[in-house]
Amino acid sequence: TSEIKQADASGKARTIQVEVRKKRTFIKRDEDAAPAPAPAVEPPAPAPAPAPAMPVVDAAEAARREEEARRQAELLRRQEEDAAERRRQREQAERETSEARAAAAEAPSIGAQAEAPAAAPAPAPAPAMPPAPAPTPAPAPAAAAAAEAPSTAEDEAARAREQEESRRKALAEAEAIRAMMSAPRKVLVAKRAEDKKPEAKAAPQKAGVAKPAAGPAAAPKEVKSAKLSSSWAGDPAKKKGIPTRGDTSAGRAGWRSGPRGGRRGERGREEQVVAAPVEQRVLEVHVPETITVAELAHKMAVKASEVIKTLMKMGQMVTINQPLDQDTAMIVVEEMGHTAMVAALDDPEAFTDQEVQAQDAEALPRPPVVTVMGHVDHGKTSLLDYIRRSKVAAGEAGGITQHIGAYHVETPRGVISFLDTPGHEAFTAMRARGAQATDIVILVVAADDGVMPQTREAIKHAKAAEVPIVVAITKSDKPEANPERIKAELVGEEVVPEEFGGESPFISVSSKTGQGMDELLENVLLQAEVLELKAPVDAAAKGLVIEASLDKGRGPVATVLVQSGTLKVGDVVLAGQTSGRVRAMLDEDGRSTKTAGPSIPVEIQGLSEVPQAGDDFMVLADERRAREIATYRAGKFRNTKLAKQQAAKLENVFADMQAGEVKTLPLIIKADVQGSQEALSASLLKLSTDEVKVQMVYSGVGGISESDINLAIASKAIVIGFNTRADAGARKLAEANDVQIRYYNIIYDAVDELKAAMSGMLAPEHKEEVIGMAEIRTVFVASKIGTVAGSYVTSGVVRRDAHFRLLRDNVVIYTGELESLKRLKDDVREVKEGFECGIKLKNYNDIKEGDQLEFFEIKEIARTL
Template identity: 65%
Template sequence: MDQMTVAQFATELKMPPAALLEQFGKAGVSKAAVNDPVTEQDKTLLLEFLRKSHGETAQKAKITLTRKQTSEIKASDSAGRARTIQVEVRKKRVFVKRDPQDLALEAAAAEAAAEEAAALRASAEKLEAERLAAELKARADALKLAEEKRLAEAAKAAESVALSKSSLAPTESDTAVADSDTKKVKVKTVAKAKPKVSFLDSNELAQREAEAQRSAKLASIQAAEVQDKRDRETRARAEADARLAKQQAQLAATEAQKAKDAAPGVSGTLHKPAGRADEVKAKPGAKKDAWKESSDKKRTIKTRGDTGTSAGWRGARGGGRQGRSTSNDANAVQVAPEAVIRDVHIPETISVADLAHKMSVKATEVIKTMMKMGSMVTINQVLDQETAMIVVEEMGHKAFAAKLDDPDAFLEENEAARSTDVTHRAPVVTVMGHVDHGKTSLLDSIRKARVAHGEAGGITQHIGAYHVETPRGMITFLDTPGHEAFTAMRARGAKATDIVILVVAADDGVMPQTKEAIHHAKAAGVPIVVAINKIDKQDANPDRVKQELVAETVVPEEYGGESPFVAVSAKTGLGIDELLEQVLLQAEILELKAPIDAPAKGIVIEARLDKGKGSVATILVQSGTLRRGDTLLVGAVFGRVRAMLDENGKAVDSAGPSIPVEIQGLTDVPAAGDEVIVLGDEKKAREIALFRQGKFRDVKLAKAQAAKLENMFEQMGEGETKTLPLIIKTDVQGSQEALVHALQKLSTSEVRVVVVHAAVGGISESDVNLASASKAVIIGFNTRADVGARKIAEGFGVDIRYYNIIYDAVDEVKAALSGMLAPERREQVIGMVEIRQVFRISKVGTVAGCMVLSGVVRRNSSVRVLRNNLVVHTGELESLKRFKDDVKEVKEGFECGLNLRNFDDISEGDQLEIYEIQEVARSL
């Protein structure tokens, strides 16, 4: 493509080439002739020059705002009638961006003025200091001269008195010698005659001299204090003058800019003429606000739309204190308040009002913020900690999980104060494994093997824990096969178990519950000792068990792993001693230690409610010594140990580490896995327990409210959902969970299964009462109701159903839910009729003579009137006759007479479609 010349470019721009050359020259592009080529760079330079010359590249430096306000003034005319006058106020303000060079010059001028004022103040301070020094020196000299004069006069008086007395007595006396340097008068007398008495003795003179010195010292101290006070006043005055000069300089610059930018054409009563910039002068040393705006002193008309700060007609008047303070506040420098970022400590639950109080804002602001976040709350609604922290972060503050008002902090202090002297303790061993792999048999074998060695072997099985004495030490066993307490301990982070004995049958291998036990032990971080049981059977295969356990990351020591494998037989007692030896060896490696002379700390193994004893809990002491009479805090329960039994059922006074005991005296039944702590103050234990109960209740309530808010619209749409309340009692926990899960899966949008209560055990009277109150059906899975429960069920009419197979229970509940479903309504055409003749009877109406073409016609059936295959009416038959007799139905091929209810517009040739609505039962 050929390059464009100046002439071509001028032709394209529709301008003379000479003018274009002149423009190029101004833009700094050298073009001599019209035939010179023009590049894209030349065009860009020319375009930038033209834009800059026309001011398009510069930013807008002026903004004009026009505001119009309309108001009404009621006034009375000459006749006394009220008239409404429309008043329109137009305000125009122009904001001009100042030139940076002018701002710099003004700032430099203000700084120079401030420096000059500071220099003047420094010179003034120096002159003042010199004047004060001269004045103090003159005052001191005057005091000195006055004292010398007084002393001289006293000396003369003494001398005259002495001379007068000597003239009367025939004695010789020496003249008095006055020492001017020491200001003391000494009189020498001759001892020949009587001693001469002076007018002022030496003591009086010494006292006067001391008084004079004290007065001079006091005068110097007072002078120094006066000088210090004047210096402080001078410095304060200088600082105030500097601040005033700076503010005056800034205000002078602002007023100058306003005067410069004011429009010259503005006039009228609503605008005041702008003053000159040189009218405002900085006056150092001024004590009052010299920069008041005169517009604040005027009373203006208060209009409806006025948003200004003027007080108007209702403002404070006159010379009152309120009126004077208002003007000062209005003229103060308005500084935008900085946003205060607060550290908000949030407990586990907090109400909206308390959260607003912690952030120092109104509760409505918190509610607005939560509405923006999509939550509708009230001022008294309780929020959970996570939601409250999100709200705090949303409002610009810092949120922290609160521990300030938690009395549990007392427990940390108590823990820190415990004794540090520790000794070795017995290991706590848990036996785990699959069902029917011999866990209980192994425990019985260990107990029988050691029963002859003392009382340690005699146990009561219901306590759930016991300890065994061996030649190398004691071992505490937890009888928890399949026990959920181990999971609770692991969830709470309490290391109640030191070693796990994993029992695997040599003839069965690794099963699902064996894998689950391995996962629990790995998660708890405890070592595993594998006991391969049933080694005496013929089909035992220990090598296969080892290979399967290696696949589950449990590697034997002989393969280079860390888990010892022991072949045992619970039936014959083979390998029991070796198993105990391995357990004690693992305990030595772990170096288990615990303090003894300290308040006890432990964990709940299991708990129950006894009718005669009340709340009974089995506790494993982990550290310290538990004594009868100690105050315990167990989770959200507290109490005093009234009785303490060992594993043999005998009363004991104390229990050390790794010893299981059964205690009585708690206020309620604790949960398995709760931590046990001994406190010295029962009041503190009660406070912490009540706090934990309230915290649990508040957290539960907050979560329930959150669920209600989230499901509000869903619940509104499901207003007609039918429910089937159930109470489920099973023999074991696993069956209960499986049955509850299977039944809840049957719920749909129309019918829903509600499990009111699910527990393990037999059906009791309280279960029947609960079913009667909630109108529920009781399902017993491998359980039965006692005599009292059956009588109450018969009296209240409560339905109790027993099942042995889970599928039978599921099928019957499914059938019951299907019966609760609303039936489906379907239309079924049962006949077709043709109108052959129409009769109009005055008393009856229009009657049609018809022929049944197909099907059957029944009285009170629904009917559609078809005309030219179009539906013109849908209704019901009012009467059906054959000849003169009323009939219930007319079959195909017969004639009949009929009339329709509330419809007479029928004609010959119309067809009637006869149909019925049938309800069809639905199923899940």
């Protein structure tokens, strides 16, 4: 009996007990067939079947099992050869017996002599048997064979059947061994147990047939054959194998299981049913940016404890409500056999689209949105002032527009909404926003100035937004006006007049006399009719944030342009990273209003924070949903901003290591509105050079507070207020800590002063200036002084504190400083042209007559940006 450790499908090992018993049965059958030579057959019996040659199967060594199979095959081959030999002997014996019977009737003595040689070939299978004693016992078996001849034939036939059955079983057993070695996971128990039952019933019948011939020999053979068969049947009731934890492949449920397991045995049999292998479903799990352990388990349809176990194996100790980042969650999903996919971001457009589809409002004609664009000081605001009959331009600082203004004008032919954009180069972003929100662009070009850089930029913005352009040539009442030159320049910018076959109307206007104003409005409304502008009115409002600011009394204020739907007081608004409920609405004249339809600009109050200019705004039904989306957007923006700042810090560290220390000018900017803060920050950042960089510590909207001053103290920054002032507490704190606060209301002044301050931080430029030449005419050595050059000043002046170059054959030999300068016997500060002097060089004595000395000074020159 031996034990084999075998791994099942789950990878767990179990122990199988194997009992192998072999019997060389053909030797005993030879005794039965010929009992006379039995004493001679006994000695060679161990030779063909040596006991040590049949070792038990050893599971630890596959090679030994292979050897055992080979030996089994050899045994079968030998058994077949022996069976054939016995058949041949039996046939010969039958022939000789029949002859002996015939001869016995005539002469018994002759029959005995004839039987003796017949028995002689019987021991032929044993080559080591001595032939000498064979003739002595020969008469006894011959007589027995002659007496029992009828029963011998029947016995031989029965033994032949038994031998064939034994051979078949041995073949099946060898095949089972090979199958077990090649496929260790296959369980042969049930199949062999079923095959055993009919054989057990047939065994007594075979024993009964063989009993008269060889009763004691046949019965034990059948019992051993049954035992051999049962050794592979694996009956758990008869074998006491060692149970292993988790061993379910052999019908045992684990520890303490079996027929005598009591209540636990019953439980084990129940678990056996539960442990049936079930194919796992592979799910597509959409993983958002953050997800808790419980939510992830729910998505995978498993218990949270399973997810926690997986994370513990990965080295993370988590709780059921702990949030996981997206990368970790996706690794967990893959580890648990599912397919991980990145979930789409929460898109508020999905909610608004659903609401718009649910409302399905009818689209009605709406007023056009017209943006006035052009170069600075070309008369854009004055043009709008004439149309609106107001004086906005007169109240602007410096006479230039620095905010984006939104107005709507009622004309006899309908309502027009105007957006007035700044023309200064710093307000590129504002102009881009104006072009995106508009339907028609009025391009203002001064007749006395022509097409300028910001004019070209405005054309690019309009073409990018694919909106029609109406050209207004202003200041056409001036004597130096040249409208034809303007047309030619604009054709070069691909803005072709209608009279030249293009699509853009050109109208000459004057803001002073009102010339061409009616024609301009006529063309704008004509373009609007061609565009067939429509928008739903009875729907949730959507639009664009034109401008935003922080008012000390009213809080965050945003100027919005409604593009579709109707905005009402009390609506829940989501604008970029902010949300809130509209508490009040004002039109451009400061009058309170309750509703605002499509293409109407209004100023709203009630947002939680100041939104970014250019953000889309929309009305949502659920305030909680709006707040969640705003918080999510703010978190995303903050993470992105921090990542960029960190990357910039690392880049700065490496840049500083490579290029040496770079001077920085830290700034804190507070402006009145979002657009101005954005424009000023961009303009000042453009001033950065390789040596002096502008560091934007913070930029925001609103007045200068104590927190701004505290930040400036920590970062050693300059505080810039653009159209804003510091409160009393902030001023006292700034004076106590020597923090500079600069106030500006014109962007030109801010840029120019910061540019001058940065120029002062630049390292001065060093420049050499040659001041004189001297020729060495004699060289003498003084014992106490050393080598002295007797020189003659050929040009300029020689100064005591100047640097020199020693020239020999016009090649620079040495550069250094003077140790002493003498005129006759007196030390002097300088020697002018035409005089002789004695010069002692510092730390250098290798001078010769005819060498020249070139004297120069290094001057510092201030640099500018």
